[in-house]
Amino acid sequence: MTAVLVSPNGAADEPAPAFSFELFPPKTEEMTAALWVAIERLATLSPRFFSVTCGAGGSTREGTHATVTRIQSEAGVPAAAHLTCAGASRAEIDAVAESYWDAGVRHVVALRGDMPATADRRGAPYRPDPAGYAYAVDLVAGLKRLADFEISVAAYPETHPDAPSRRFDLDNLKRKIDAGATRAITQFFFDNDVYLRFVERARRAGITAPIVPGILPITNYARTVAFARRCGASIPRRLAALFDGLDGEPETRALVAASFAAEQCAALRRHGVDEFHFYTLNRAELVVAICRLLGVRPAVAATAA
Numbered sequence: 010m011t012a013v014l015v016s017p018n019g020a021a022d023e024p025a026p027a028f029s030f031e032l033f034p035p036k037t038e039e040m041t042a043a044l045w046v047a048i049e050r051l052a053t054l055s056p057r058f059f060s061v062t063c064g065a066g067g068s069t070r071e072g073t074h075a076t077v078t079r080i081q082s083e084a085g086v087p088a089a090a091h092l093t094c095a096g097a098s099r100a101e102i103d104a105v106a107e108s109y110w111d112a113g114v115r116h117v118v119a120l121r122g123d124m125p126a127t128a129d130r131r132g133a134p135y136r137p138d139p140a141g142y143a144y145a146v147d148l149v150a151g152l153k154r155l156a157d158f159e160i161s162v163a164a165y166p167e168t169h170p171d172a173p174s175r176r177f178d179l180d181n182l183k184r185k186i187d188a189g190a191t192r193a194i195t196q197f198f199f200d201n202d203v204y205l206r207f208v209e210r211a212r213r214a215g216i217t218a219p220i221v222p223g224i225l226p227i228t229n230y231a232r233t234v235a236f237a238r239r240c241g242a243s244i245p246r247r248l249a250a251l252f253d254g255l256d257g258e259p260e261t262r263a264l265v266a267a268s269f270a271a272e273q274c275a276a277l278r279r280h281g282v283d284e285f286h287f288y289t290l291n292r293a294e295l296v297v298a299i300c301r302l303l304g305v306r307p308a309v310a311a312t313a314a
Contacts, residue, residue: 025305026274027284028054029089029194029221032291033062034072043291044076050293052086053307054300057284058116060089060161065123070097070105078112088114089161093122094148098140102148106155116159119148119190135171146184153189162186164193164220166207170241179214186218193218194286197225197237199269200245201276222277225288226295227252227266267295271302278303 030051035041048059059080063073073090080088090109092102106117121144124133137143142151145162152158162185165178172178182193193216198204208220227233230252237244251269255262274285287296297307 025055026278026282026303028056028300029058029060029284029286030056030296031060031062031223031286031288032076034064034069034076035291036072040291047289047291047293048080048084050297051289052084054297054305055308056086058087058089059084060116060118060286061091063091063093063120063122065095065125074105074108077109077114081112081114087116089116089118089159090114091118091120092148092152093120094137094142094144095122095124095135096138096141098138099142099151100140102142103151103155106152106158110156110158115157116161117152118161118163118194119145119152119185120163121145121148144181146181146188149185149188149190160190161192161194161221162190164195164207164211165241166195166198166203167241167243170239179210179216182211183214183216186216191218193220195220195223196240196242197223197288198242199237199248199273200243201273201280203243204277205280219284221284221286222282223286223288224270224274224299226270226290226299227262228290228292228295230255230262263295263298267298267302270295271299274299274303 032044032048035044051059061073061076061080063069077088077090080086092106094102109117121135124135142148149160149162152160162182164182165172168175168178169181172181186193195204195207204222211220225233234244236242248269251265252262255265274282277285287299289296300307
């Protein structure tokens with residue numbers, strides 16, 4: 010059973026937007042237990058898929074594989090595996106992809122990836138592996154040669170930090186779609202106009218594939234700001250003002266975060282957006298609250314009614 014939108018009086022109103030949720034592989038038994046609690050809660054929202062990230066230089070590739078295959082077999086929701094070019098040969102990546110296919114995983118998020126952090130904790134400049142797939146477009150093409158994977162790729166409404174120009178970045182997205190990707194998922198953003206202008210430019214460039222907005226519920230404002238700087242994502246003044254002075258008030262911060270993200274999604278819905286990808290940080294609380302604020306009734310609750 011799928012989740013539905015409900016009107017204020019509780020009656021079914023219209024189909025819910027589609028959701029997908031990004032997770033990262035846990036490092037400890039305690040983190041694994043917490044992750045599965047989150048997965049069970051998020052699964053009641055009937056997501057299109059769960060995706061699982063892969064660390065810089067493929068550092069969590071084994072953990073990614075274990076998490077993806079367990080989701081695929083146990084969660085009742087399709088799993089999508091992140092695969093990156095960095096730090097691996099074509100043969101190694103092909104072997105991982107084939108093992109996913111054999112495990113019933115049909116969806117891959119194909120990414121260039123980043124180099125492992127250096128001693129000063131900053132990522133080194135990206136260098137393609139001489140025996141590997143150089144960039145995401147090459148990985149997409151390679152995956153399509155292996156099997157008929159559904160492939161998602163990344164898009165950057167505010168331009169990838171390594172791109173020499175906005176035009177180059179958009180052309181690169183088109184190359185990835187033309188190579189066989191079926192959708193793009195954006196880097197997170199907090200200004201809807203940034204996303205809407207980007208989609209308009211993409212359509213003018215001949216990109217017709219879905220461009221799914223990536224939504225980041227804010228669990229820690231200071232860390233979000235630091236992450237946004239690394240990714241080239243802007244922080245609107247209004248967002249900064251909303252979180253100002255809330256460092257020691259986690260409950261209020263969570264309320265503000267859920268309200269802001271729900272407002273962001275509702276506004277995008279008014280522009281015709283019907284699918285969202287949430288960066289969950291392996292936590293369900295904010296995402297469930299946001300979906301509730303959007304009027305989404307979890308499938309379990311709908312069944313009980």
